[in-house]
Amino acid sequence: MDFSNMAITKLPNGYLTIVTGVWACLMVAMVEGSEPQRLTYDGRIKMGPTFLDDEELIFVDLAKPELTSILRMNLRDGTIEPLHTDAKSQELEPAFSDDGVYCVFLRARGALSVELVIRNEREKTEAIVPPANGFCGFRTPAFFRHGKRVVFSYAEDGRQDIFSVNLQGEDRQQHTQNNGMNYWPSFSPSDEQLLFGSTRDGNYEIYRMKPDGSEVVRLTNHPFQDVRPQYSPDGKRIAFTSHRDGNFEIYLMDTNGDNLQRVTNHPERDDFPTWHPDGRHLVMISERQGSHDLYMVEVD
Amino acid sequence: MVLEIGDLKARTCQGPTRRGFLRLGASLPGILGLGTAAQIVEGAVSRAPRAKSVVFVFNWGAPSHLDTLDPKPNAPAEYRGPFGVIPTRTPGVHFTELVPQIAQRSHLFTLVRSHVTTSPGHPDGGTHALTGFPERPLPVKPNFGSIVAKDRGQSGNLPAFISVARGAVMDGGRILEGYGGGTLGKAYDPFLAGASETGEVQIPSLQLLDGLQPTRISDRRTLIRQLDAIPQNLEAAGLEDWNRTAQAAYGLLMDPQARNAFDLTKESPQTRQRYGQSVFGQSALLARRLVEAEVPYIQLNYSRHVEAITPGFEFGWDTHIYNFDLLQDLHCPIFDRAFSAFLDDLNERGLLEDTLVICMGEFGRTPKINNRAARDHWPPCYFSMWAGAGIEPGRVIGESDRLGEHPLSDPITPLMVGTTIAEFAGMDAQSRAEMEVLDGGTVIQGLL
Known part of the structure; x- marks a missing residue:
């Protein structure tokens, strides 16, 4: 050897x-921990990475021009395999419950029609939340209440608000009521604060509020996009993507919006940050020489 | 089964014989779809064209004008969208933050912001955009590329009109009627070629020959061996398609220079990276190679399918849902990189001087954000980019109103687009009239 x-x-x-x-x-x-380190090498377009646990990284891969697939990567041995071997349609934006039993994701079901799927990965059963008739779909799902409810973004009546349902896809509750589009809900570890992105003030900014919609605090204020906020595992920091420097870069800030730190600095795109469960690393999708791969960067 | 191409008939109970096919290949002066020698003489260009090649970049599905090259930052929130605006290299002209690289190349093209069409749906709008006329009344008129192909004739063994996508462009399960020869006949349908995101060129007509790719054809024996597979494949592919495309494929396969135009492995890694690892990026690189090979007309399609997200379909620009998300995450990053690289590459190689590049969709998208927080179809106002062939760049022609709903200046129609293309390609009013195409068309003032 x-x-x-x-x-x-x-x-x-x-x-x-x-x-x-x-x-x-x-x-x-x-x-x-110095420069971002590359985790994948195929260069295909990727989106929405998230950790299943500290060993398994889940992400969306544009496997074919007409198919996005959810893949799971084992960080111990580097193997990559489909999460759902029976998938026949585009699947997007996966998120996992804390115990790893439930996966919520989006699945194309017809012409411009996208359903919300809450899947028990152990029993291979699914609760499906169908979109309204016509062109319609859900966005950016996540879990809260320690995996007991699913929160998501949904557009109706010209605005896009944040709602939640239980694991059976029932008992819909509304968390935002605001003109504009509200996206990327991310709960603090205690579930006491809901972080989200919104266009309510005219462009994409990051906000924080109580789950009942009260005590809204605006955390960013810039004329270019601030998107995809994520609480760190300890709930003390927020990672997000910003276009404020002319291209997409990863930033960190405190939960009150202070102490802004730029994590990446590259003329090509760095986007889709997600926290490693250790709270010291971020995984992101970076475009380098025109190819898209997963990279890990130490932020501690 | 009877196969008829030209004066040859090969009869077999299983399909054409390879011997018959090879005889066929040697018997005709040209390739079907390119016009015969007689047609080439008859349709000789009446005067030197300003554009040796025309590249029509078709943003099939229709990108939002407000979210890309015609932003309205002072419009009410329910119109303007969530993206910031950035300056371009053209003083006083702004684009959204989604297309920063194109903004830095505004000195290479002229922007037209006052397009209108009367066709509100994709099948009709797409045909209108590519032919200058709506689908109905019948008959369907020829694609601009078919017109140029008939006028110009072939260039060596390369087809005169090549559509770059992973097949014929479609809306749902239906091929766009205006994709091909229309009243000029199927002989002037485009030759189809596409590229994967890693730069493997796919030619649908060669799928009759299992596993055959241009780069793998090094000698006649290889081709003959592959031809043994034809009869069984022909049944599935359809005799009509075979009639129309097989000779084009044959001519291509047997000509090293023609094959070379489709071989992206000849490009440096740096060049391939520049265009990006995406289907559209590598397709744009293929289009540049076809320009170098002096193919008269190339239709470079952003996607084969129109739908933004639908099972089994490529991600197109038709963003009735997820408009802002898909533009931000997928379409604009891909398009911004690839189209910028394409313009730079043509410019740096000196090809832009005699190549006309047009980039547009079939209509715009609703200035007012719809109930699904996205944008629907909007025929009354959209945009295009025009570069090369002596067009004075760095300008804006036409203007839309404060909400992007209607042009403030004289509206520019699809027929005007086709007529202007024809003029650049060397077809004056007389030659258009003789071919009985683009009837009633006028050129876009300020471009020529």
């Missing part, structure tokens, strides 16, 4: 592992 490309390294989850080849170099550099 050629040991020149082997490394014994410590993953963000604390595991020691032996890895080889390119992956060895990758993992060592990742732990050392």
Whole structure:
């Protein structure tokens, strides 16, 4: 065996592992934390990464021009496989309950018609929330109340508000009531604060509020896009994407909007930040030389 | 089964024989779809064209004008959309933040902001955009590319009109009626070619020959071996398609120079990266190679399908839902990169001087945001970009009103687009009249 490309390294989850080849170099550099480290190499268009747990990364891959698939990547061995081997239609925007049992995602069901699917990944059962008739769809689902409810964005009557349903797709409750489009709900670990993006003041900005819609606080204020906010696992920081410097870059800020930090700085796109469960790393999708891959960056 | 192409008839109970096919390939002066030698003489260009090649970049599905190149930052919130505006290199002209690279290349093209069409749906609007006339009344008129192809004739063994996509452009399950020759006949339908996101060129007519790709044809024996598979494949593919396209494919396969035009592996990694790893990006690179090979007319389609998100269909510009999301996440990043690279590449190689580039959809999208927080079809106002062939760049022709609902200046119709293209391609009013095309058309003032 050629040991020149082997490394014994410590993953963000604390595991020691032996890895080889390119992956060895990758993992060592990742732990050392400097420049963003590349996790995938196929270059296909990707979206919406999220962690299932500290070992498994889920993301959406434009597998074919007519098909987006949800893939799962094992960070220990680098293997990538479809999450739903029976998927026949476009699937988008996956999110997982804390215990990893439930996955919520979007699935195209007809011409410009997209349903919300709450799937028990152990029992392979699904609760489906259908869109209204005609052209209609859901957006940006997530879990809260420790995996007991699903929150999402849904457009009707010319605005797009944030709603939630239970795991059976029932008991719909409305969390925002505002002109404009409201997106990307992200709950604090305590479920006491709901972070979201909104165009209510004219362009994409990031806000925080109580789940009942009260005590709304605007956290960003810039004429270009501030989008895709995500609470850190400890609830103390927010990662988001901003176009404020002329292209998409990843930023961090405190939960009150202070202490803005730029994480990436590259002439091509860095987008879709998601926190590793260790709270010290972000995974994002970066465009480099025209290709789109997953990268991990240390932010601690 | 009888196969008829030209004067050859090959009869077999299973389909055409490979021997018959090869005889056929040697027997005709040209390739079907390119016009015969007689047609080439008859349709000789009446004067030197300003554009050796025309590239029609078809944003099939129709991008929002307000969210891209005609923003209305002072319109009410229910109109203007959520994107910021940025300056371009043209003083006083702004685009949205979604197209920063195109904004930096505004000195390479002229923007037209006063298009109108009367066709509100995709099938009709698409046909109108590509032919200058609505679908009805019949007969369907020829695609601008078919007109140029008939007038210009073939260039070596390359087809004169190539449509770049992963098949004929479609709305739902229906091929767009205006995609081809119309009244000029199916002989002037486009030759179809597409590229994958990694730059593998796909030619649907070669799918009759399992596993055959231009880069893999090095000798006649290889082709003959592959031809053994024809009879069984022909049944599924349809005899009519075979009649129309097989000779074009044959001519292409047997001509190394023609094959070379379709071989993106000849490009440096840097060039391929510049266009981006996307179907549209690599398709745009293929279009540039076809321009270098002096193909007279190339229709470069953003996507094969119109729908934004529908099972089994590519992601198109028809954003009745997810308009802002898809523009932000998918369409505009892909388009901004690839179209900018395409303009730069043509310009740096000196090809833009005698190549006409037009980029447009079939209509605009509703200035007022719809009930699904997106935008629907809007025929009364949309935009286009025109570059190359001596057009003075860095200008804006036409103006839309404060909400982007209607042109304030003289409206520009699809027929005017086709007529202007024809003029650039060297077809004056007399030659158009002789061909009985683009009847009643006038040119867009300020472009010529």
